[in-house]
Amino acid sequence: MKVIVDLCVVPMGVGVSVGKYVAECQKVLQEAGLEHQLHAYGTNIEGDWDQVFAAIKRCHERVHAIGAPRITTSIKVGSRTDREQTMQDKINSVVEKKL
Amino acid sequence: MKVIVDLCVVPMGVGVSVGKYVAECQKVLQEAGLEHQLHAYGTNIEGDWDQVFAAIKRCHERVHAIGAPRITTSIKVGSRTDREQTMQDKINSVVEKKL
Amino acid sequence: MKVIVDLCVVPMGVGVSVGKYVAECQKVLQEAGLEHQLHAYGTNIEGDWDQVFAAIKRCHERVHAIGAPRITTSIKVGSRTDREQTMQDKINSVVEKKL
Amino acid sequence: MKVIVDLCVVPMGVGVSVGKYVAECQKVLQEAGLEHQLHAYGTNIEGDWDQVFAAIKRCHERVHAIGAPRITTSIKVGSRTDREQTMQDKINSVVEKKL
Numbered sequence: 001m002k003v004i005v006d007l008c009v010v011p012m013g014v015g016v017s018v019g020k021y022v023a024e025c026q027k028v029l030q031e032a033g034l035e036h037q038l039h040a041y042g043t044n045i046e047g048d049w050d051q052v053f054a055a056i057k058r059c060h061e062r063v064h065a066i067g068a069p070r071i072t073t074s075i076k077v078g079s080r081t082d083r084e085q086t087m088q089d090k091i092n093s094v095v096e097k098k099l
Numbered sequence: 100m101k102v103i104v105d106l107c108v109v110p111m112g113v114g115v116s117v118g119k120y121v122a123e124c125q126k127v128l129q130e131a132g133l134e135h136q137l138h139a140y141g142t143n144i145e146g147d148w149d150q151v152f153a154a155i156k157r158c159h160e161r162v163h164a165i166g167a168p169r170i171t172t173s174i175k176v177g178s179r180t181d182r183e184q185t186m187q188d189k190i191n192s193v194v195e196k197k198l
Numbered sequence: 199m200k201v202i203v204d205l206c207v208v209p210m211g212v213g214v215s216v217g218k219y220v221a222e223c224q225k226v227l228q229e230a231g232l233e234h235q236l237h238a239y240g241t242n243i244e245g246d247w248d249q250v251f252a253a254i255k256r257c258h259e260r261v262h263a264i265g266a267p268r269i270t271t272s273i274k275v276g277s278r279t280d281r282e283q284t285m286q287d288k289i290n291s292v293v294e295k296k297l
Numbered sequence: 298m299k300v301i302v303d304l305c306v307v308p309m310g311v312g313v314s315v316g317k318y319v320a321e322c323q324k325v326l327q328e329a330g331l332e333h334q335l336h337a338y339g340t341n342i343e344g345d346w347d348q349v350f351a352a353i354k355r356c357h358e359r360v361h362a363i364g365a366p367r368i369t370t371s372i373k374v375g376s377r378t379d380r381e382q383t384m385q386d387k388i389n390s391v392v393e394k395k396l
Contacts, residue, residue, distance in 0.1 A: 001159065006338035008303075008373065013181070013214035016268045016379055023394035038391060040334065040341040040384035041303035041373050049159075053152050060100065060148075060178050069181040070214045074272055074373065075174040076305065076338050079159050082112070082168040082313055087337035094335060097320035105206075105239035107274065115280055115310035115367045122295035137292060139235065139242040139285035140204035140274050169313040173371055175206065175239050175272065181214055186238035193236060196221035199357065211379070247357075251350050258298065258346075258376050267379040273372040277357050280310070280366040 001049040004087055006076040008042035009059055011068035024066055025059040032058070037087065042074070046087050049079070100148040103186055105175040107141035108158055110167035120167055124158040131157070136186065141173070145186050148178070199247040202285055204274040206240035207257055209266035222264055223257040230256070235285065240272070244285050247277070298346040301384055303373040305339035306356055308365035321363055322356040329355070334384065339371070343384050346376070 011021040029036045029045060032055040036045045045052055056075065063071055110120040128135045128144060131154040135144045144151055155174065162170055209219040227234045227243060230253040234243045243250055254273065261269055308318040326333045326342060329352040333342045342349055353372065360368055 001156070004337060006305075006336075010208060010210070010270055012208070012210065012216070016211035016377065017390070018210070019390035019394045022391045026391065026395050037337065038388060039303075039336040040301060040343075040387045041339075041375070044337040046337075049156055053156075057100070057148055057152075060176075064178070064180050070177070070179040072175065072177045072208055075176065076171065076371065077159075077174065078169070078171045078338070079163070080169040080313065081163050090337045091335060093314070093316035094319045094323065097316045098323050103238060105237075107204075109307060109309070109369055111307070111309065111315070112313035115278065116291070117309070118291035118295045121292045125292065125296050136238065137289060138204075138237040139202060139244075139288045140276070141239075143238040145238075171307055173274065177239070179214065189238045190236060192215070192217035193220045193224065196217045197224050199354070247354055251354075255298070255346055255350070258374075262376070262378050268375070268377040270373065270375045273374065274369065275357075275372065276367070276369045277361070278367040279361050 001079050002084070003047065003049050003052055004078045004085070004090065005045040005052050006042050007045060007056060007059070008074040009063060010072045011063050012070040012072060014068050021063045021066065021068055024062050028055055028058045028062055035087070044087050100178050101183070102146065102148050102151055103177045103184070103189065104144040104151050105141050106144055106155060107173040108162060109171050110162050111169040111171060113167050120162045120165065123161050123165055127154055127157045127161055134186070143186050199277050200282070201245065201247050201250055202276045202283070202288065203243040203250050204240050205243055205254060206272040207261060208270050209261050210268040210270060212266050219261045219264065219266055222260050226253055226256045226260055233285070242285050298376050299381070300344065300346050300349055301375045301382070301387065302342040302349050303339050304342055304353060304356070305371040306360060307369045308360050309367040309369060311365050318360045318363065318365055321359050325352055325355045325359055332384070341384050
């Protein structure tokens, strides 16, 4: 099952600056070979359900490993059976309607 | 890895009444033997990462199978390495502080 | 506009134990006279848009005031024009379909 | 209070194609003069709490007005008292750590 995901990992108990932990998750996504795009409040990811969620689990494991004792993560996951759609398709479908 | 999850499955393209689809997800969680608690805007789930996310994937599969062409799901997932915590512990820790 | 909301306030930079801050938000909701129900990963709230969001803003103000330098909050908000629905109605509509 | 927000408006009861409704929200944000950036699973917004949430309320009003009988919206809202931070700052703080 193909999915488009929005991921926002929040490490807790490590102070206010969490860029290091988010950067670690970017590395995990890159190593997984998953198409992804960072934005100001999370990261969009595109791929197969199992690969995407395996990578998200690795994000939790690695963020714990580099020092965060607690993590709260928000995930949005979209799947559809009516047609194929990429992250760029979703953006385009909005931009076209705005014209 | 033990997790506490909040799950909110939103089927799209099936009209405004979605109780049938949410009920289907409740059945999936029950079949999976996962402790879970329905609330007014989602369901809390407690369990091992792999079992919980396998069940969430089955929710998508079943909700598509019974008629929803598109699904957008919100998930919160919390994990911690500092100590064990159940769903009831989380509620208690707030209720105690309110007194 | 009547809304049903799910609120999850996460204070950052205050360590791993955040029950005190969540309890403060419960007080804000109570003082606002808003119907609300705590669960293991947030709080359901029911009320008029303006009153609910004024209370959520007060939560941020109070959580900052009692010591959190950073907050990341997740909100779900549902509104409908087709019919009235309470938090309990939403739960009932799922429970009935499960039978 | 300055906030950075992530907004994802999901109209229900209007079929699977919702680009028209999301585009309407983009117009609302533009009319409000709020800095915002569309991504594949939502829109980042930056501004004063009251202005941002007034715009989000108008999104619900307009999406109902153009035909959606039900809406479920996800919002993330971040505020901090330790320092000023823009949407671009948040992205930069992650990108720098990845190098």
